[in-house]
Amino acid sequence: MNNQPGDKLLEIQDVSTAFNIDGKYYDAVSDVSLDLYKNETLAIVGESGCGKSTLATSIMGLHDPNETKVSGKINFEGTDLLSLTDDEMNKYRGQKIGMIFQDPLSALNPLKRVEDQIQEVMVYHTKMDEKQRHARVMELLNQVGIEKPERIAHEFPHELSGGMRQRIIIAIAIACKPDLLIADEPTTALDVTIQAQILDVLKDIQNENHEAIILITHDLGVVAETADRVAVMYAGQIVELGSALKVFHNPKHPYTRSLLRSMPQRNSENDDLYVINGTVPSLQKMPTHGDRFAPRIPWVPASAHEENPVMHELEPGHFVRCTCYKVFDFPAEKEGAKA
Amino acid sequence: MWKTIFRRILIMIPELIILSLIVFILAKAMPGDPFTGSINPRSNPAQIHHLMQVNGLYDPWYQQYWNWVVHLFHGDLGTSYEYQEPVTTLLMQRGANTLWLGIFIVIMMYVIGLPLGIYAGRHENKLPDHIIRAYTYITMAIPLFVVLVIGIWIFAYGLNLFPTSGSISPTANGFWPSVFSRFYHIALPGMLVALFSTVNIVQYLRSEVIDAKHSDYVKTARAKGVPMKEIYRHHIFRNSLLPIAAFAGYSITGVLDGQIFAEMIFSYPGMGLLFLNAINYRDYTVITVLVLIFGFLNLMGTLLSDIILAVVDPRVRVE
Numbered sequence: 001m002n003n004q005p006g007d008k009l010l011e012i013q014d015v016s017t018a019f020n021i022d023g024k025y026y027d028a029v030s031d032v033s034l035d036l037y038k039n040e041t042l043a044i045v046g047e048s049g050c051g052k053s054t055l056a057t058s059i060m061g062l063h064d065p066n067e068t069k070v071s072g073k074i075n076f077e078g079t080d081l082l083s084l085t086d087d088e089m090n091k092y093r094g095q096k097i098g099m100i101f102q103d104p105l106s107a108l109n110p111l112k113r114v115e116d117q118i119q120e121v122m123v124y125h126t127k128m129d130e131k132q133r134h135a136r137v138m139e140l141l142n143q144v145g146i147e148k149p150e151r152i153a154h155e156f157p158h159e160l161s162g163g164m165r166q167r168i169i170i171a172i173a174i175a176c177k178p179d180l181l182i183a184d185e186p187t188t189a190l191d192v193t194i195q196a197q198i199l200d201v202l203k204d205i206q207n208e209n210h211e212a213i214i215l216i217t218h219d220l221g222v223v224a225e226t227a228d229r230v231a232v233m234y235a236g237q238i239v240e241l242g243s244a245l246k247v248f249h250n251p252k253h254p255y256t257r258s259l260l261r262s263m264p265q266r267n268s269e270n271d272d273l274y275v276i277n278g279t280v281p282s283l284q285k286m287p288t289h290g291d292r293f294a295p296r297i298p299w300v301p302a303s304a305h306e307e308n309p310v311m312h313e314l315e316p317g318h319f320v321r322c323t324c325y326k327v328f329d330f331p332a333e334k335e336g337a338k339a
Numbered sequence: 340m341w342k343t344i345f346r347r348i349l350i351m352i353p354e355l356i357i358l359s360l361i362v363f364i365l366a367k368a369m370p371g372d373p374f375t376g377s378i379n380p381r382s383n384p385a386q387i388h389h390l391m392q393v394n395g396l397y398d399p400w401y402q403q404y405w406n407w408v409v410h411l412f413h414g415d416l417g418t419s420y421e422y423q424e425p426v427t428t429l430l431m432q433r434g435a436n437t438l439w440l441g442i443f444i445v446i447m448m449y450v451i452g453l454p455l456g457i458y459a460g461r462h463e464n465k466l467p468d469h470i471i472r473a474y475t476y477i478t479m480a481i482p483l484f485v486v487l488v489i490g491i492w493i494f495a496y497g498l499n500l501f502p503t504s505g506s507i508s509p510t511a512n513g514f515w516p517s518v519f520s521r522f523y524h525i526a527l528p529g530m531l532v533a534l535f536s537t538v539n540i541v542q543y544l545r546s547e548v549i550d551a552k553h554s555d556y557v558k559t560a561r562a563k564g565v566p567m568k569e570i571y572r573h574h575i576f577r578n579s580l581l582p583i584a585a586f587a588g589y590s591i592t593g594v595l596d597g598q599i600f601a602e603m604i605f606s607y608p609g610m611g612l613l614f615l616n617a618i619n620y621r622d623y624t625v626i627t628v629l630v631l632i633f634g635f636l637n638l639m640g641t642l643l644s645d646i647i648l649a650v651v652d653p654r655v656r657v658e
Contacts, residue, residue: 060562062558062561062562086566086567089564090564090566091564093561093562093563093564094562094563094564094565095564098562099559099562101555101558101559101562103555106554106555106556107555107556107559108556108559109556109559109560109578110556110578110652110653110654111577111581111652111653112573112574117559120560120565120573121563121564121565124563124564124565124566124569125564156653156654158653158654169559172559172563173562
């Protein structure tokens with residue numbers, strides 16, 4: 001979207017989120033540090049289970065405190081969100097931070113009319129009366145590209161298509177003009193043509209409201225289209241962080257490179273796609289030290305990895321975890337095909 | 340919607356006809372006859388033989404059935420062999436009693452069950468939840484007739500707090516005294532049956548609340564900054580009460596079951612007691628009519644459930 005980045009809006013420092021599994025806590029996100037600037041779009045990319053949604057849920061404070069431990073600091077405009085009580089946090093949710101969910105089919109209450117569901121967020125954060133709220137709902141529905149807003153507002157969620165419902169959810173998220181919009185896989189449950197429309201809606205909204213967007217996705221195509229900066233996550237850690245341009249055209253970390261290589265290209269129709277060996281380790285089996293990606297690139301000698309991989313700044317704003325990127329190269333085609 | 344209801348009621352007619360046939364055949368297949376026990380035990384077998392013949396009980400079942408249907412269409416449900424009264428008269432007397440007791444049980448069931456289910460679901464796996472669940476398991480494990488016998492022994496016989504039998508005191512005159520007396524008579528059996536029939540409501544509601552708590556729309560509401568208390572009020576309760584509301588119609592069946600026990604043990608002159616006696620005395624006319632009424636109520640219950648669901652859930656439209 002190439003907006004000029006403004007001041008720092010969100011500062012995530014050493015955030016770890018651990019889930020209780022059979023009485024023990026396991027990190028789903030470990031020591032993630034990340035800054036977000038006003039008016040920029042940051043994409044968090046990674047495969048299923050890498051902790052990207054968990055990170056988003058941690059920012060919103062939506063984890064069940066009985067089952068989850070979140071440590072570190074999440075500074076939002078100078079306030080550490082993690083130090084707030086649930087009631088205090090409610091002043092941020094919906095008001096300053098809006099969230100868009102993955103599955104528009106289940107994210108709306110089936111028993112409430114669309115209008116009531118959009119108005120609800122204003123009831124708790126604004127002093128608008130019924131009439132003003134209605135006017136705002138119409139405005140929002142227009143903004144997210146819904147024709148005949150009067151009619152749609154009166155419908156129940158089940159009467160609408162998936163794309164329509166996702167627009168409604170976006171309308172809810174932006175109703176109070178938040179400074180930060182977290183979009184957790186907003187297009188995953190939608191078909192391709194609708195995906196493009198929803199991304200357009202998000203772009204238009206950002207151009208109008210100038211909020212910062214955290215876009216969580218596993219779809220690299222979506223990232224290329226929308227993000228200013230990209231954070232690549234693997235097994236709960238950020239492995240590469242940089243501008244979208246850098247990460248796409250000059251990827252450094254073996255995982256980023258593998259991801260990009262496993263994406264179908266227009267001019268390589270007849271080649272086999274690259275396959276990353278193995279799977280993401282489960283939470284209980286997460287290695288406590290060493291490079292977490294090492295088992296999936298076994299041909300890279302152990303000496304190339306760091307004992308405790310840290311982020312290295314290669315160029316201003318472009319970070320890579322571990323030193324193994326220096327010697328990493330893909331195995332010969334035959335070996336790759338075997339995997 | 341009205342068309343559907345009308346159609347559903349039309350479908351009930353063949354269902355009830357089949358039910359009446361089955362009941363008719365099964366009732367006649369029972370060993371024994373209506374007269375052996377009811378007259379003097381040493382009465383002359385020839386006299387019983389005569390009565391059987393006069394009442395057409397030696398005729399083949401299809402002929403008896405046909406006679407019964409012909410009478411039915413003349414508004415005659417037959418005469419009880421046991422009470423020597425028209426079945427319609429018996430129903431008038433007993434039906435109202437059963438209705439009061441039934442309504443009381445249903446209301447109490449929901450009054451007790453709904454808050455417990457909601458509370459247990461909301462405080463999942465905490466102490467009150469464990470206590471509530473233990474209560475439902477206990478009520479499920481103890482047979483109702485045992486509860487009723489113990490209940491009548493402690494509260495009516497031992498503590499003398501409630502009457503042990505009947506539906507109204509003969510000395511109750513005037514409107515309010517008679518209302519009070521009726522209530523006094525149904526309070527104990529009604530409460531016991533209700534207390535021991537809540538397991539379905541509580542457990543079902545509890546799991547619905549827990550499901551709703553973890554649903555995506557609740558997450559959306561949380562992301563809107565709605566306090567959890569309000570989320571319970573506006574999102575969770577309505578969604579989890581929905582299947583319970585739909586279940587209300589079906590609960591008629593369960594209430595009738597419990598009610599038969601209660602009427603027997605408390606000698607409460609309702610249709611349940613009438614039914615049990617009718618079976619014991621081979622009072623065929625009464626058995627047939629009562630089973631048909633119970634069957635009809637069950638069919639109405641399912642229809643009622645579907646109507647309730649269509650009214651409360653916008654996703655369900657009866658076409």
